[in-house]
Amino acid sequence: MPERSIVFDDVAHSYGDRPVLHGISLSLTQRRIGIVGANGSGKSTLARMINGLILPDRGTVTVNGLDVRKNKRAVRRDVGFIFSDPDRQIIMPTVAEDIELSLSRTVKDKAERKARALSVLSDFGLDAHADQPAHQLSGGQKQLLALASVMVLGPSVLVADEPTTMLDLRNSLMLKETFAGLDEQLIVLSHDLGFLADYDRVLVIDDGRVAADDEPSAALEYYRRAMA
Numbered sequence: 683m684p685e686r687s688i689v690f691d692d693v694a695h696s697y698g699d700r701p702v703l704h705g706i707s708l709s710l711t712q713r714r715i716g717i718v719g720a721n722g723s724g725k726s727t728l729a730r731m732i733n734g735l736i737l738p739d740r741g742t743v744t745v746n747g748l749d750v751r752k753n754k755r756a757v758r759r760d761v762g763f764i765f766s767d768p769d770r771q772i773i774m775p776t777v778a779e780d781i782e783l784s785l786s787r788t789v790k791d792k793a794e795r796k797a798r799a800l801s802v803l804s805d806f807g808l809d810a811h812a813d814q815p816a817h818q819l820s821g822g823q824k825q826l827l828a829l830a831s832v833m834v835l836g837p838s839v840l841v842a843d844e845p846t847t848m849l850d851l852r853n854s855l856m857l858k859e860t861f862a863g864l865d866e867q868l869i870v871l872s873h874d875l876g877f878l879a880d881y882d883r884v885l886v887i888d889d890g891r892v893a894a895d896d897e898p899s900a901a902l903e904y905y906r907r908a909m910a
């Protein structure tokens with residue numbers, strides 16, 4: 683088995699009696715993978731299966747050798763997830779406290795939590811804002827904070843569901859650069875095709891199936907044509 687692998691084996695899912703994924707099989711081993719598709723095509727459902735937020739009705743999802751259904755806790759630790767709206771993820775009043783909360787389960791010592799929080803804030807260029815109320819950050823800074831509070835836990839995979847939706851061009855470019863500097867495996871859902879242009883692989887989802895699976899320029903060209 684490759685060092686890094688997310689494997690979908692004949693995965694199907696329905697909401698009530700409405701099928702949204704139809705027997706998807708995929709082996710995701712590349713470092714940076716983009717997922718595109720029309721609204722409602724099933725991308726978020728697929729992405730949420732990688733950390734067990736949604737379990738398949740049929741088939742299995744395996745992350746680095748662990749079946750998500752059987753190892754939910756371990757997989758949650760290994761797969762960080764960020765949403766398009768960082769306000770959903772930011773809970774604590776100050777920026778540093780938000781990161782410290784993330785660490786509360788794994789780091790028992792308060793002083794160490796604080797030190798680790800400051801260190802990760804510095805990695806993401808937010809150290810000057812440590813004691814500021816989190817709600818005073820800009821949209822881009824909030825997205826970086828959400829990312830920092832996930833990355834501080836040391837996941838080996840990061841899944842981001844439309845992370846640039848709330849961001850202007852400048853913040854979106856900043857996030858792109860930040861993602862480019864991460865060593866972890868990245869799975870990014872985006873309607874911003876430029877964001878995925880230099881990824882290793884792009885999947886096009888259409889009506890719950892993988893319609894194209896290629897290097898970015900070919901996959902995105904397929905997608906543009908399909909949408910035209």
Ligand SMILES: Nc1ncnc2c1ncn2[C@@H]1O[C@H](COP(=O)(O)OP(=O)(O)OP(=O)(O)O)[C@@H](O)[C@H]1O
Pocket residue numbers: 697702719720721722723724725726727728
């Ligand atoms: N919790 C839910 N209950 C019922 N139906 C749902 C639920 N979540 C999603 N759906 C439906 O399942 C289909 C796939 O949704 P999903 O969110 O996976 O699509 P998506 O490709 O991520 O869409 P978007 O680009 O709009 O975010 C949609 O038709 C959606 O309405």
